[in-house]
Amino acid sequence: MAQNTTPTSQKEIVILGGSYGGVSTAHYLLKHVVPCLPNKGSYQVIIVSASSQAMCRPACPRALISDDMFPQEKLFVNIPKAFEQYPKDSFRFIHGTATELDHTNRTVSVSLEIGSTEKIDFYALVIATGASTPSPLLGLNRDDKFLRTNWTAFRKELPTAKSIVIAGGGPTGIEIAGELGEFLNGRAGWFSSKLANPKVHITVVSGDSRILPALRPAIAKKAEEYLAKVGVTIVKNARVKTVAPHGAGTDSATTKATLTLEDGKTLDADLYIPATGTRPNTSFIDKALLTADGRVENNASTLRVEKAGPRIYAVGDAASYARPAVHLILNAIPVLCANIKRDLLLASRKEKSSVGGDRLFKEDTRETQMVPIGKSKGVGAAMGYQLPSFLVWLIKGRDYWLWTTGSLWSGKHWAKES
Numbered sequence: 001m002a003q004n005t006t007p008t009s010q011k012e013i014v015i016l017g018g019s020y021g022g023v024s025t026a027h028y029l030l031k032h033v034v035p036c037l038p039n040k041g042s043y044q045v046i047i048v049s050a051s052s053q054a055m056c057r058p059a060c061p062r063a064l065i066s067d068d069m070f071p072q073e074k075l076f077v078n079i080p081k082a083f084e085q086y087p088k089d090s091f092r093f094i095h096g097t098a099t100e101l102d103h104t105n106r107t108v109s110v111s112l113e114i115g116s117t118e119k120i121d122f123y124a125l126v127i128a129t130g131a132s133t134p135s136p137l138l139g140l141n142r143d144d145k146f147l148r149t150n151w152t153a154f155r156k157e158l159p160t161a162k163s164i165v166i167a168g169g170g171p172t173g174i175e176i177a178g179e180l181g182e183f184l185n186g187r188a189g190w191f192s193s194k195l196a197n198p199k200v201h202i203t204v205v206s207g208d209s210r211i212l213p214a215l216r217p218a219i220a221k222k223a224e225e226y227l228a229k230v231g232v233t234i235v236k237n238a239r240v241k242t243v244a245p246h247g248a249g250t251d252s253a254t255t256k257a258t259l260t261l262e263d264g265k266t267l268d269a270d271l272y273i274p275a276t277g278t279r280p281n282t283s284f285i286d287k288a289l290l291t292a293d294g295r296v297e298n299n300a301s302t303l304r305v306e307k308a309g310p311r312i313y314a315v316g317d318a319a320s321y322a323r324p325a326v327h328l329i330l331n332a333i334p335v336l337c338a339n340i341k342r343d344l345l346l347a348s349r350k351e352k353s354s355v356g357g358d359r360l361f362k363e364d365t366r367e368t369q370m371v372p373i374g375k376s377k378g379v380g381a382a383m384g385y386q387l388p389s390f391l392v393w394l395i396k397g398r399d400y401w402l403w404t405t406g407s408l409w410s411g412k413h414w415a416k417e418s
């Protein structure tokens with residue numbers, strides 16, 4: 001296989017991952033950091049991403065049903081196109097997967113989409129490779145083609161499915177159940193507490209004694225009521241122990257499965273969707289830099305990966321600084337980029353006194369989560385305040401945040417330094 005190496009005349013600021021963390025960091029650096037550096041023409045911002053498209057990942061629970069659910073040109077946005085606004089040599093997009101980070105020699109190896117490999121010397125590095133889901137229906141586990149292929153196969157089976165099992169009582173599992181329930185079964189009338197004879201039996205298996213553990217119990221109970229109205233049953237205190245055949249729901253989203261729960265009971269599913277959390281995309285990183293759950297261990301205030309060496313940072317679901325959520329990533333970007341700016345200025349021999357101190361991130365830990373249940377209902381809280389169903393619909397349930405992603409991918413969201 002051919003191996004290219006990048007010329008070392010330029011200082012490469014390499015960002016791994018092209019999603020909420022990576023794309024936002026690149027825009028912010030190109031708008032507010034690189035232009036302020038001495039000899040600014042010597043820097044190049046590079047995004048390396050397995051997918052050339054950024055997507056509104058929270059929309060997956062509804063988007064997986066049909067392409068008619070969202071305007072596809074808003075759901076998927078081409079990353080290189082979004083960066084055409086910057087001077088040509090200041091940005092480069094590399095379509096490929098990082099396969100090895102050598103943090104000591106400061107290189108990252110990339111398996112390129114076109115088949116060859118490239119080893120990049122980096123001057124600064126931001127790890128923003130996010131996390132994958134066990135189900136291939138819920139994000140860019142590989143690229144957009146892989147996601148769409150899995151959606152197509154799943155949609156083909158939907159009209160004939162009689163039973164669907166979803167593992168996981170967190171927001172993703174509940175959102176999928178609500179969307180599929182409403183789409184396949186419809187909604188019970190005002191005076192019925194549940195849908196009597198649902199066309200498709202949809203079951204959520206929750207490992208906990210309740211669903212939606214990040215929200216207070218009264219809100220979770222409301223979600224259960226909404227779910228019952230679209231024909232969804234919840235099995236609590238139960239975990240899927242084995243799946244037969246092996247790989248059903250994970251390697252293939254359409255294989256009929258028999259699920260054995262921890263108590264020995266079995267459930268048959270025409271379609272099985274594991275929504276049991278995510279796995280950080282960090283297999284290419286030295287284990288010494290990772291936490292026990294596989295995330296990159298970064299300083300929760302400065303976002304630097306201190307064990308890795310100078311000018312190495314992490315943000316988003318691949319990093320340990322905060323829980324995985326878009327609003328926390330968006331809060332972290334200005335802090336991350338201010339600290340990158342500081343480090344780059346110091347490395348260019350600016351006086352410490354003229355550069356100022358670190359900027360510090362603090363995770364907002366207030367109860368914040370919105371969970372649409374189908375196209376018109378939802379439950380949730382924001383900054384500790386319970387939200388009525390109408391507001392959850394207005395803010396999230398209408399289009400699963402698609403109203404916000406246009407300005408993120410284009411960089412308009414980051415027009416001002418904040």
Ligand SMILES: Cc1cc2nc3c(=O)[nH]c(=O)nc-3n(C[C@H](O)[C@H](O)[C@H](O)COP(=O)(O)OP(=O)(O)OC[C@H]3O[C@@H](n4cnc5c(N)ncnc54)[C@H](O)[C@@H]3O)c2cc1C
Binds near residue numbers: 099328
């Ligand atoms: C179904 C679902 C619904 C969600 N809903 C919400 C919500 O409503 N609100 C909310 O706040 N959060 C929500 N989240 C969480 C939110 O989507 C994540 O916090 C966010 O997507 C994380 O962004 P990220 O930039 O860290 O990486 P990701 O979005 O995980 O993307 C990582 C990117 O890196 C690429 N990549 C992976 N490995 C490599 C590699 N080795 N080399 C190069 N590129 C690589 C991937 O292809 C992908 O493009 C949801 C998550 C899921 C799965």
